Amino acid sequence: MNSFLNKFREFQKTVWFDWFCYLWTSVLAFLAFAPFYLSHFVWIAPFGLFWIAHKYSGQYKRLFFHGILFGVFFYAIAFHWIFHMAQVFGNFPAPVSALILVLAGVLFGFKFPIFLLTYSFLSKKIGRHSVWVAGFCGLVADMLGPQLFPWYWGNLAAGNILLAQTVEIAGVYGLSFLVFVVSYTIFETNLFHLPEILRSPEKRFQFAKFWSLPFALFLLFWVAGTSLYFKWKGVKPVKTLEVLVVQPDAPMSIRDERGRSPLQVIEELMDRMDRLVDDAVRKEGKNPDLIVLPEAGVPYFSANKTPITELNRMYWYRFEALMIIFANRYKANVFFNEIDAKYKRVSSGKEYLRYYNNNVIYDPNGIRTNAYQKQYLVLFGETMPFEFMYEISPQTGRFEPGESFKLLPYFSATGEISKQPDPLHWKDTEDLNADAVRNYYAGTKTELKESGSMLPLICYEVIVPEFVRKFRNSGNPEFIANLTNDKWYGTTTESDQHFELGRLRSIEWRRWLVRSTNSGISGFVDHLGRFVPGKSTGLMKAETTWEKIEVFDSPPGFYVIYGNLIPWLMMVLTASYYLTILLSNHRKKEAK
Structure with a gap:
């Protein structure tokens, strides 16, 4: 020795x-x-x-x-x-x-x-x-x-x-x-x-x-x-929510290496997403309260119809129509991600156009209710530290951070839901725009009440405890929802590390964490910081995962209040x- x-x-x-x-x-x-x-x-x-x-x-x-x-x-x-x-x-x-x-x-x-x-x-x-x-x-x-x-x-x-x-x-x-x-x-x-x-x-x-x-x-x-x-x-939960997480494995680019046209690529993605949701609901034999789609689940498009998104060919009526179909087909809240845009100045010049990474919720009637704009932007992906670097990497977007720390509410029906007509699917949106889909489901429109709220986080925001604490002044959320696109990192350890770092937010807030990623790893974390076994998805796969999450009625804890x-x-x-x-x-x- x-x-x-x-x-x-x-x-x-x-x-x-x-x-x-x-x-x-x-x-x-x-x-x-x-x-x-x-x-x-x-x-x-x-x-x-x-x-x-x-x-x-x-x-x-x-x-x-x-x-x-x-x-x-x-x-x-x-x-x-x-x-x-x-x-x-x-x-x-x-x-x-x-x-x-x-x-x-x-x-x-x-x-x-x-x-x-x-x-x-x-x-x-x-x-x-x-x-x-x-x-x-x-x-x-x-x-x-x-x-x-x-x-x-x-x-x-x-x-x-x-x-x-x-x-x-x-x-x-x-x-x-x-x-x-x-x-x-x-x-x-x-x-x-x-x-x-x-x-x-x-x-x-x-x-x-x-x-x-x-x-x-x-x-x-x-x-x-x-x-x-x-x-x-x-501690016993005050209620539960049926949450369906959809992992569509959307491509990083709609310019396909296999020779398919962008239209074919995006058509295949949207049809796959529709089938994933439909198959998951059939398998469970019940409707979800909330359907959660990931960041960049429908890449490069917006469901927000504004003069700016229409002018810049970002708004796609079929995208919005499918979200309305999901909401009405199952009378569920639909939480998804999109790209939004505004002009930094009163101008239509391209140099002043800025993008926003949005989380959006549609109520069970298919009405757009609220949106949250990402604030913690990813370096080299959504923003650059220096202006000249955009010339080196033209693929990098010029995103602007949001400013609001508001929670997003979700809704539930207060009365009986009318008998559903024959369900619409993705293929039907070729002939039906968003307004036409709403008219089709007009007979099933029901009175809604605000049932609670979620803490919406996009990508890396979930791993910054000091940032997440800033939502405490907006109210007391019932759960945390993190929409992420980790496909840029392939099959590396990043997605595991990202999920692990975000796990501690569940303990700090004593709330369940719902994580929906584009290509894995999606899953759930309970209020004790435990990954729900058997409910995490794989990498680079199109999958769904379903869990009955628990909601606790507890005041903010020491860390949330005092940091x-x-x-x-x-x-x-x-x-x-x-x-x-x-x-x-x-x-x-x-x-x-």
Whole structure:
């Protein structure tokens, strides 16, 4: 054993050890996350950071450089799909896509240099390493580091369903703090000498003293998480909703590689969507309360008939007609996604035309009631950081962010529903426009009441907890609906990671999450943050999934109301404490 330790110490002096550290942290963090869910690896993944911080203690320029390399390695391994996205979504060539992946690691992996610099600085100035320094620096890095695809160390620990419950109070940052406290404790404990430690009363005492704070903190999180889990597991829903999620696997472009015309491609998609819904309803033998279609389920078109969408050939009467058919055929709410447009100035000039990514709901009578415009736009897909980049990637849209945080209501019938006429289908919309479809179902029109509301999120918005909290002033939603198009990422791990990151919103809000994606993974998460087993779809498949979701009548929880209050208090109070120590040490040096 001593021979192995001596060889490892010699290895630490080499440049190859630095590369080993980058790989250690990046690979283990990746494995701790979706789709692998080996969350126990999160407790040792930061070892690479500790090794580098100790090896280059006080050498801040080197630590900064090593932190950048940690970011590049992590992004290249865990978020390798950025390369795929840049090629497919941004239409960049492979060399430029590789450069974008590297730059993403440099710019958005900044949490790594932040940790190394703060950890080394505090350890050196205070004169010792400590578990609290490690936790504090991990918290600072997670809270202050800029993000492109927001992830946190706490997300990796949240694979443990009991620990995950604590985000209701302390948010994901609270788990990040726990990760670094426990990881540093394990790192500083020489487990190879554990038998020797246990034989010595003095060493046993030191060992117990060193582990007391981390153990108490971990126990606190574990007990709190377990209590919250069983508390919410025992809460009864006030009602249920039958929700049908449709995953149509729409093409990314209606310019087909197999020689089909755009009309043939879009006709096939709409017919497939119609059959998916019809087959799912026949199989269940009952009508859904809500039909949920994904982001870009009908790409490039709008169901919103306005002078602007008609002028720019975005409005398609057959798109709107099919949504009205779905609503009336099953007397269900239909929640779907479209592209809308407005002029930025009072002008009809193309240079002023701006697009909006819309989530729309039609009531059971097929009436358009409300829409939500996406606010958190995807870089290199919906917007560019610099104007000249639109020339490099003409495929990238010039989208504008919405501004409203309103919830979207859904409706239910208050009386009996009239006998349905023969159902219309997609093929019928060739001869019937939206008004004609409404007239056809006029005899089935029924009185409706607003039954509740949903929190509508588009794509990446679901993974940003601070953003989702902004809806709290609009009311108390009954569930969260996330419409996403992850097809741009192919069969990479992105869709698993996206779903996993959004899962914690269910715990923060104690609401079910309904996720509808264009090509997978679609599914449901309950109010305990558990994926509903057997109800998640596959990748690159046209499927449906149906679930009776539960609605809870509970007020907003601590995190929704107060946000990151606890992590910020921890950070500010700890920073004040360390500042006091630094000032005291400075005065002592001056006195000498």
